Amino acid sequence: MGAPIVSFTQVSKRYPGGYEALKNVSFSVEPGELLFITGHSGAGKSTLLKLIAAIERATTGVVLVAGQNVSALRGAAIPFLRRNLGLVFQDQKLLYDRSAFDNVMLPLIVTGHPWRDAARRARAALDKVGLLERERANPITLSGGEQQRLCIARAVVNRPNILLADEPTASLDAEYADAIVEMFRSFNQVGVTVLIATHDDRAIRKLQPRVLTLHQGGVA
């Protein structure tokens, strides 16, 4: 086993006001691993993912992502950390003033990717999540499942090393949820490290992945 791609060492996160979302969490993830993080709502799953993406900073402890100490990262370095991450979050944050295609293009435009190549990649990503024929549609006209797939396309379009998903199957029918879980598995099979926070037991039973269970902010 090589160096872990994500590692938490005695990480705690206390929010202003005293609420302690994570207590002394330590774990590590090898490159290419598929890890499910489970636990009740409020157990700290979302906070854990946010610490990896530097959306939140750890109060104590060390969060290493691809060898970088995220908790000590300068603000100016954060964009470059996030370019290696694909994020699929609960509130999808799609932009409703542009087409599905333009939403997927965004990560590539932000990194100054040549347009022609970016467009090709965006179409490939849309194709992978089965939305190629809807590329001109405004995201608001898409169903909940389709919007979730659009988020996944946006998350994978710049070929990140690590894919983080927070409750990607919540509020979806079982059938749609299975399709989404299957998508994450296929990304994992081509070498992407995938971390999914969920309390969807069906997916866990189906994939039999490694599971990290959180209970009241600590590793159970």
Add this chain to the structure above:
Amino acid sequence: MIGWLRHHWLSFAQTARRLAANPLASLLNALAIGVALTLPLGGYVLLVSLQHFAGSAATEARISVFLAQDATRAEIAKVQAQLRATPGVRSVEFIGRDAALAGLKRTPGIAEVVATLRENPLPDALVVTLAARDVELAQRLAQQFGKLQKVAHVQADSAWVQRINSLVGFGRTAVLLTAALLAFALVTVTFNTIRLQILTQRTEIEVGKLVGATDSYIRRPFFYLGALQGALGGLAAWAIVDLGIVLLNRDLTDLSALYSVDLRLQLLDSVDGLAVLAFAASLGWLGAFASVSRHLHQIEPS
């Protein structure tokens, strides 16, 4: 490098589209800035025209030296020689009282009055043309000439030029003060517009940060927006001032004919106009910069 240029172009195009998507709001903003800029700009145009008018009216600096009625030919010749010998004097012309009266008789309206006179009341005069148009020198020489023997009265034609000049100096200070105040207003207006725009684009900013956009990438469109809005305001001011000049000049034509002087206001030339655009654009950029520095860091993905 090409990617960077293309990104600048994309930001600019996006900004322009955003302005075009809200034509009424953009137009009103541009007009508000334009009206604010019109005041100092209009004042500047008036000053330039006034200076131009003063300059063209006083093409030569001249001093009229009127001689005493009892001065003899020899005394006049002596004064004339003294004047010629003074440094700064280019030429001295003698205008006899008879020639002066004849000149008056040719002036319409005055001829009738002159005809009623029984004897010529005019003095002999020497008209001194100075080598340079220097108002201070003219004043000094006029005083000096007044002390010569057999000189009754000295009149420096440049006296009113000096008055206009000091008036222009006063006007310039007033224009600068208004310009400074309204420049501040422009920065404030932009500050607020950009703040609203940042709030409107909150989600877009959050998503941009999540997918790895750098701060300068996120700031750039707002800088363009501020600068573009300022430039549009400058354009509006240019148009308003030129329109005003055209309208005023129509009335001034009649006045010019009455006084037989050139009293037209000058339209802004392209150098002045472009300077106004650049000035307004920089102020807009400044307002955007202040607003972005103040508000953008408050928006972080959560």
